[in-house]
Amino acid sequence: MTGNAPILELDRLGKVFSADGHSVAALDDVSLAFTRGECHAIVGESGSGKTTLANLVLGLIGATSGEIRFDGATLGRSRTREQKRAIQLVQQNPLSALNPRRSVGASIRLPLDVHDLGRRSERDARVASLLQEVGLEPEHARRSPRGLSGGQRQRIAIARALACEPELLVLDEPTSALDVLVQARVLQLLQRLRQERGLTYLFITHDLAVVRAIADRVSVFQKGRLVETGPVETLFSDPKSAYTRELIGAIPVVTEAEAALRAAIRAGAPVPAGAE
Amino acid sequence: MSEPGSPVLASRTRSKAWTAYSADPLSVIGLVIVVAIVGLAIFAPFVTPYPDHVGPTGDFAAMNAAPSADFWFGTDVIGRDLFTRIIYGYRLSLIMAIVVLAIATPIGVIVGLVAGYKGGWTDYILMRITDVFLAVPPLVLAMAIMGFLEPTLLNGMLAITAMWWPWYARLIYNVTRAEAQEGYVLAAETVGASTAHILFREILPNCWPSILTKMTLDIGFVILMASSLSFLGLGVQPPTPDLGSMVADGAKYMPDAWWLTVFPAIAILLVVLGFNLVGDGLREAFEAES
Amino acid sequence: MASNTLQKPVLAIRGLRLAFGDRRHPTPVLHGISMHIRPGEKVALVGESGSGKSVTARLAMGLLQDQKRVHVSGSIFFDGIDAAKGGPEIARRRGNRVAMIFQDPTSALNPTFKIRGQFRDVLRSGDRSISNDEADLRAEAALAEVSIPDPKRALDSYAFQLSGGMNQRVMIAMALANRPQLLIADEPGTALDVTVQAQTLNLMHELTEKTGTSVLLISHNLGVVREFADRVYVIYRGRIVEHGTTAQLFNDPRHPYTRALLAAIPKISGGGLPDLPERSPEFESPLIVHEGCGEPTEAFA
Numbered sequence: 067m068t069g070n071a072p073i074l075e076l077d078r079l080g081k082v083f084s085a086d087g088h089s090v091a092a093l094d095d096v097s098l099a100f101t102r103g104e105c106h107a108i109v110g111e112s113g114s115g116k117t118t119l120a121n122l123v124l125g126l127i128g129a130t131s132g133e134i135r136f137d138g139a140t141l142g143r144s145r146t147r148e149q150k151r152a153i154q155l156v157q158q159n160p161l162s163a164l165n166p167r168r169s170v171g172a173s174i175r176l177p178l179d180v181h182d183l184g185r186r187s188e189r190d191a192r193v194a195s196l197l198q199e200v201g202l203e204p205e206h207a208r209r210s211p212r213g214l215s216g217g218q219r220q221r222i223a224i225a226r227a228l229a230c231e232p233e234l235l236v237l238d239e240p241t242s243a244l245d246v247l248v249q250a251r252v253l254q255l256l257q258r259l260r261q262e263r264g265l266t267y268l269f270i271t272h273d274l275a276v277v278r279a280i281a282d283r284v285s286v287f288q289k290g291r292l293v294e295t296g297p298v299e300t301l302f303s304d305p306k307s308a309y310t311r312e313l314i315g316a317i318p319v320v321t322e323a324e325a326a327l328r329a330a331i332r333a334g335a336p337v338p339a340g341a342e
Numbered sequence: 343m344s345e346p347g348s349p350v351l352a353s354r355t356r357s358k359a360w361t362a363y364s365a366d367p368l369s370v371i372g373l374v375i376v377v378a379i380v381g382l383a384i385f386a387p388f389v390t391p392y393p394d395h396v397g398p399t400g401d402f403a404a405m406n407a408a409p410s411a412d413f414w415f416g417t418d419v420i421g422r423d424l425f426t427r428i429i430y431g432y433r434l435s436l437i438m439a440i441v442v443l444a445i446a447t448p449i450g451v452i453v454g455l456v457a458g459y460k461g462g463w464t465d466y467i468l469m470r471i472t473d474v475f476l477a478v479p480p481l482v483l484a485m486a487i488m489g490f491l492e493p494t495l496l497n498g499m500l501a502i503t504a505m506w507w508p509w510y511a512r513l514i515y516n517v518t519r520a521e522a523q524e525g526y527v528l529a530a531e532t533v534g535a536s537t538a539h540i541l542f543r544e545i546l547p548n549c550w551p552s553i554l555t556k557m558t559l560d561i562g563f564v565i566l567m568a569s570s571l572s573f574l575g576l577g578v579q580p581p582t583p584d585l586g587s588m589v590a591d592g593a594k595y596m597p598d599a600w601w602l603t604v605f606p607a608i609a610i611l612l613v614v615l616g617f618n619l620v621g622d623g624l625r626e627a628f629e630a631e632s
Numbered sequence: 633m634a635s636n637t638l639q640k641p642v643l644a645i646r647g648l649r650l651a652f653g654d655r656r657h658p659t660p661v662l663h664g665i666s667m668h669i670r671p672g673e674k675v676a677l678v679g680e681s682g683s684g685k686s687v688t689a690r691l692a693m694g695l696l697q698d699q700k701r702v703h704v705s706g707s708i709f710f711d712g713i714d715a716a717k718g719g720p721e722i723a724r725r726r727g728n729r730v731a732m733i734f735q736d737p738t739s740a741l742n743p744t745f746k747i748r749g750q751f752r753d754v755l756r757s758g759d760r761s762i763s764n765d766e767a768d769l770r771a772e773a774a775l776a777e778v779s780i781p782d783p784k785r786a787l788d789s790y791a792f793q794l795s796g797g798m799n800q801r802v803m804i805a806m807a808l809a810n811r812p813q814l815l816i817a818d819e820p821g822t823a824l825d826v827t828v829q830a831q832t833l834n835l836m837h838e839l840t841e842k843t844g845t846s847v848l849l850i851s852h853n854l855g856v857v858r859e860f861a862d863r864v865y866v867i868y869r870g871r872i873v874e875h876g877t878t879a880q881l882f883n884d885p886r887h888p889y890t891r892a893l894l895a896a897i898p899k900i901s902g903g904g905l906p907d908l909p910e911r912s913p914e915f916e917s918p919l920i921v922h923e924g925c926g927e928p929t930e931a932f933a
Contacts, residue, residue: 111825124532150534163525167547173526177533216681217910223529230533245680245852247910250896254905272826279898279905302900316830318855320882320894323901
């Protein structure tokens with residue numbers, strides 16, 4: 067779409083887990099490119115390899131084969147401080163992602179101290195402005211995460227990731243533990259932050275409706291293999307693989323328009339672009 | 343967006359813990375016992391009737407006196423006031439327990455944190471060493487150490503410390519293994535925090551409830567252990583007042599001078615019981631808090 | 633499916649209130665909710681986390697009443713008794729007159745016993761004199777009904793040896809084995825993949841149609857509710873806010889809360905995300921009941 071060089075490239079990436087003589091290919095020969103500034107969704111069910119992919123990109127595990135390139139440079143398991151800073155994570159479960167015995171402010175300030183960002187005396191002010199950026203109050207810095215709602219905690223986790231001044235955010239099911247109304251607000255926040263900060267998102271989810279709402283591109287994984295990749299509109303108007311059709315066909319929907327789209331996809335007919 | 347709520351949330355959870363603690367009458371009784379004993383021990387020179395009876399000389403006019411208005415718990419064979427010596431015995435026992443735990447706890451906690459978080463070979467080696475210590479019955483280990491060393495107060499504490507830290511290593515190892523699975527540890531890792539930060543600033547604060555509870559319970563047990571050693575003649579030497587030696591010495595004069603054994607024994611029982619009740623109460627209070 | 637409004641409800645909840653905590657400072661959870669389910673009907677109770685939907689299910693099963701610091705008033709008429717009081721009357725009916733399916737099937741099954749033994753216990757709670765052989769035959773038939781390929785092998789397995797989807801099928805087979813009047817399904821399949829969840833719902837639909845079992849579906853997922861239920865109650869912070877048939881509710885949502893929920897769900901047909909508050913005083917406006925969906929007025933018990 068944009069002529070930009072990709073920010074993140076996966077080149078024939080593979081990961082094999084072995085235990086007790088058995089080995090399982092969690093990720094099998096995957097090549098993908100992530101364009102700077104886009105929201106690229108990774109979709110799949112359990113065992114699809116989407117979590118393995120995220121862990122490889124974050125450097126939490128090492129690849130068995132293939133290569134990860136970030137900004138043109140090869141990324142291995144051991145990374146420079148700078149490389150760590152550039153790729154950040156927002157986890158699925160906001161209840162466990164914040165230390166219950168540290169204040170919200172301490173959690174957000176940690177990356178500033180680790181990476182020595184800004185002057186020491188200005189860091190508390192930076193924490194306050196990050197809190198405001200994610201729609202919270204500066205006063206939240208003094209509070210304990212206990213007693214905050216799931217949505218508030220997820221906003222704090224986002225603020226902590228932003229404190230690193232990252233280029234790529236790995237969003238691992240960031241809204242699937244949230245209620246519908248809270249999810250909508252958090253998705254909007256993520257949308258806004260991406261535009262304002264020019265962030266690139268690697269958005270892991272099982273929810274294709276969320277993909278439709280927020281992603282530019284989508285890659286569908288099944289059992290460690292990439293089965294389909296392309297712009298979001300194409301995936302929903304003319305899914306190429308039978309597995310993608312099965313996934314869309316299984317989504318519980320709430321409107322007649324969605325039901326009609328789903329019926330068409332189940333039947334295998336291409337849906338005219340822009341059909342609502 | 344923001345929910346109505348107290349800005350000082352920390353104090354709210356603290357008061358929740360206190361509410362849970364004070365709801366249990368046994369915990370409150372334990373606290374009263376502990377506060378009374380610690381208070382008496384700290385202010386021993388002012389609250390005891392015969393502070394000079396701590397040394398080797400007593401009141402020869404009142405040897406082996408039964409409990410009376412002058413000597414509440416009676417006197418020993420050289421006329422020293424038993425009440426005074428028990429309070430000073432408490433003083434020594436508490437100091438010993440605090441010193442032992444102040445050394446054993448950090449060693450055990452660091453071993454547990456590192457083994458639990460690092461895993462792999464580090465975990466294997468550290469925990470096997472811990473298991474070796476745990477496999478030997480505590481009193482036997484302490485007696486073996488004391489067999490090599492001279493029976494002094496310092497060596498006694500050393501022996502008890504050597505057998506105490508593995509319990510903390512085991513406890514904190516298990517807590518760390520569980521905490522390491524929490525998202526906040528992963529978050530600290532992805533943010534790029536150092537291992538030292540993750541161990542001491544992220545995981546350790548979540549170990550405090552377990553550590554404090556165990557330390558409170560252990561004060562009683564360390565006192566019991568120290569008393570056992572000195573009962574066997576392997577600990578503190580006369581004339582220093584020590585609860586264990588008092589029971590041992592008094593046993594020779596049973597049943598005629600029963601007070602010589604019974605009061606120090608009750609004193610040991612009371613302090614162990616008090617710290618145990620407080621420890622149990624703390625455990626429940628911390629559970630209520632989270 | 634339009635239900636027969638002349639038939640007496642299987643389950644009728646009247647003015648149900650629930651509070652937790654000590655008597656001086658109780659925290660109210662349910663503020664007097666009323667709902668009913670007629671024979672063969674599938675009724676959904678839909679709401680967000682903390683709305684009180686799951687405690688309602690637990691009260692109907694009599695699972696909460698005996699606990700400390702739980703205060704219940706109102707009534708739950710089921711099978712000739714008032715289940716709101718809890719106690720042995722409702723306990724006796726669990727597993728045979730009323731059955732439950734949980735969110736995570738693998739943890740709902742006992743990991744230390746084979747499926748066979750657990751299935752025998754279930755069947756025995758419906759028919760005490762049943763022999764082991766007879767129970768096994770019925771269990772095999774029930775597992776075959778939920779399309780488990782090798783029922784004999786499944787019976788000799790432990791729950792952790794089967795996949796989440798298989799365990800869900802076992803749960804459904806067990807729940808329906810005694811032909812209960814009422815099945816309570818609390819977020820069925822939420823812990824499973826979408827494709828497996830869809831199969832689970834289809835299976836539940838087919839089997840309950842066949843046995844004529846009424847279903848109370850507890851869910852936060854409006855999509856699942858639309859696919860499955862005949863009638864829907866929307867619950868918000870311990871109060872029912874809207875009640876109608878599935879068609880009425882989804883085609884013509886009237887309560888501000890229901891409208892917000894429907895608008896906030898991302899759609900596969902596209903469209904942006906609406907700008908909605910997470911909370912609003914409007915969401916607490918009074919109950920809206922759609923035409924023909926009033927609560928029955930007759931007396932029960």
